[in-house]
Amino acid sequence: MDKKKINIEQVKQVAKLARLNLSEAEIAQFSTQMSDILQYVEKLDRLDTANIEPLAHCLPVSNCLREDIVKPSLGTEKTLANAPDSDGQFFIVPKILDEAGGP
Amino acid sequence: MSELDYKIIVGLEIHVQLATRTKMFCGCELVFAAEPNSRVCPVCLGLPGALPVMNRQAVEFAILTASALNCKIAEFTKWDRKSYYYPDLPKNYQISQYDLPVGENGFIEIPIAEGQTKKIRILRVHLEEDAGKNLHGENFSQVDLNRAGTPLMEIVTQPDMNSPQEVSTLAVELQRIVRFLGASEADMQKGHMRFEPNVNVVIKKDGSEFKTPITEIKNLNSFKALEKGTAFEVKRQLNEFLDSGEVAKSGNKKTFGWDDTRGVTVLQREKEEAHDYRYFPDPDLVPVVVNEKWLADIKSGLCELPLAMQKRFTADYSLGDYDAGVLTADKDTALFFDNAVKAGGDAKRICNFITQTGLKIANEKGCRVSELGISPQRLAELAKLLDAGTVSATAAAAIFEKMTQSDEMPQQIAESLNLIQKSDADELKKIVDDVITANQQAVEDAKCDGKKTKKAYGFLMGQVMQKTKGTANPQIVAKIMDERLKSI
Known part of the structure; x- marks a missing residue:
């Protein structure tokens, strides 16, 4: 059994979710490194945070709102200018096989 | 299963x-x-x-x-x-x-x-x-x-x-x-x-x-x-x-x-x-x-919700659940109805104007009933004319349609279109008598109990309506017609 905090299977799972292709050597390396990082951060466990509110944002700022007013968009031509592939109207991507995606 | x-x-x-x-x-x-x-x-x-x-x-x-x-x-x-x-x-x-x-x-x-x-x-x-x-x-x-x-x-x-x-x-x-x-x-x-x-x-x-x-x-x-x-x-x-x-x-x-x-x-x-x-x-x-x-500012945008309004229309105005549902499908239509009733129109009549005539015209024009150019007050006046028997239901629908194009009050429109119902009994009696004299066969058919009774009666009524160009109050005509036929 892999006793590390982040084992080989977990690295593979995270890599898959992040669409990364890792070699076996890299997987082993990241397993060690990520485990080391977690171990280092574990030092924070010594603090008693039982009565501390979780922080939602590091700035003491809230309610940055804008009014519902239309601003110019880029337009189709500029929007598609950096696209790897387009037909002048749409971004063209490889055929999507998995119809079940989306939120 | x-x-x-x-x-x-x-x-x-x-x-x-x-x-x-x-x-x-x-x-x-x-x-x-x-x-x-x-x-x-x-x-x-x-x-x-x-x-x-x-x-x-x-x-x-x-x-x-x-x-x-x-x-x-x-x-x-x-x-x-x-x-x-x-x-x-x-x-x-x-x-x-x-x-x-x-x-x-x-x-x-x-x-x-x-x-x-x-x-x-x-x-x-x-x-x-x-x-x-x-x-x-x-x-x-x-x-x-x-x-x-x-x-x-x-x-x-x-x-x-x-x-x-x-x-x-x-x-x-x-x-x-x-x-x-x-x-x-x-x-x-x-x-x-x-x-x-x-x-x-x-x-x-x-x-x-x-x-x-x-x-x-x-x-x-x-x-x-x-x-x-x-x-x-x-x-x-x-x-x-x-x-x-x-x-x-x-x-x-x-x-x-x-x-x-x-x-x-x-x-x-x-x-x-x-x-x-x-x-x-x-x-x-x-x-x-x-x-x-x-x-509190945001909540000031709350309003009476559709189901509450629907319940109020059935409870206070005695509308059926179906009619109340149709009216409250859209807020502006519901408020238009509510205001017309509050302006003195009979709820059932106002409801019928909206659901039978109004929604049809509004659909054709691609707008809401409240946007047809008829104020709730004018619609209430039209309902009152119908209630008083001054105009017939058919005439009222025609007046409604005319009201979408004109700012005149329904009474004026009814007069200019000659849609005021004749309820003057003496005048109507004369017309009924003329029709009876001119259609003896139909009178005989209408008097005997047979297959033709209903049809003949309808024919005689139709003749009166024709002579008055549809402006006779049908209830009064029917009353006179019944009296006359009985006495022959």
Whole structure:
């Protein structure tokens, strides 16, 4: 059994979710490194945070709102200018096989 | 299947597009069916360095709706990133709300039978952005990002619905509510409301209860599809249970798509691993704090809700539930009706004017009844003319139509169109006598009890109406006619 905090299977799972292709050597390396990082951060466990509110944002700022007013968009031509592939109207991507995606 | 004793359990997730002019986090305009990728900017493209800024109106619409749904409004709420990879999601995450939604623990009341209602608990209401649109070609897919970043309100109910009808009734009721509040146009044709029911059944068999695995149905964007999809899924689950005996357990929830053409649910390919959206607070967006003053300002936009108004129309105005439902399908129409009644018009007559004549003309013109150019006061006057017998029902409909083109009062229009009913008995008696003298055969037929009686009587009445060009009060004519025929 892999006793590390982040084992080989977990690295593979995270890599898959992040669409990364890792070699076996890299997987082993990241397993060690990520485990080391977690171990280092574990030092924070010594603090008693039982009565501390979780922080939602590091700035003491809230309610940055804008009014519902239309601003110019880029337009189709500029929007598609950096696209790897387009037909002048749409971004063209490889055929999507998995119809079940989306939120 | 009929021998099975079972109960249907449904919870519903509804995505509602808010009626803002611009997107959730940028100033790109929301235009239905615009040129592809024409309403896109660095924020919706997810370009490096672009920063999202919240649309105040979208936040307020969500809080307003959550308030109308009796939710507890969060004093503090924040934004989270929901990570997944899909071509219509340029940032590779969707900005949503995970653990601190705008509103929680509310309820919606839905009409279930004549005059009866049922409370369905609301679990949460939160805000998020929509993804773009994919079009699937033969060898490639096309992506249009105009929709990316559109503000959506997601409403999640508790599994409190127990029939497909209740599910669609809730959807229709919610549509009325968001329209009354002005929070959404809720136009089904434009995809403003999308439904995802979670369905399963509890089966009682041999003294035990069995719960079938829960399925979520996707791609439902009409009330009909929602009801049909739910009903189909119930039947499918019952059959499946009889076949396999599989029961709900952790991890065997399934996702089905709805095939509207074939009218069936289709199992979607199972993901090899469970979803892991890796939610975390979005560092690009600061939290939203809702203080009492802001909440009070937003809540001042609340109004009498459609179901309450429908109940009031049936209770105070003695309308039938159906008529009251038709009138309250649209807020402006409902208020127009209400004001016309308050201006002194008889409720049933006003209702008939609106539902029989008004809605037809309004449909042809593509507007609301309240926008036809008839004030509630003028409509009340027309109802009074009809009540007093000054004009006939047919004439009143004609006057209604004329009123859409003229500012004159109905009495003036009736006079100028010569539609005032003749109720002067002496004048009408003379005309009846003339008709009787000129049509002896019909008089004989009308007097004897035979096949021709009714037809002959109708003919004589018709002759009188013809001679008066339809302006005679038919009740008075009938009275005179009956007296005359009896005395012959």
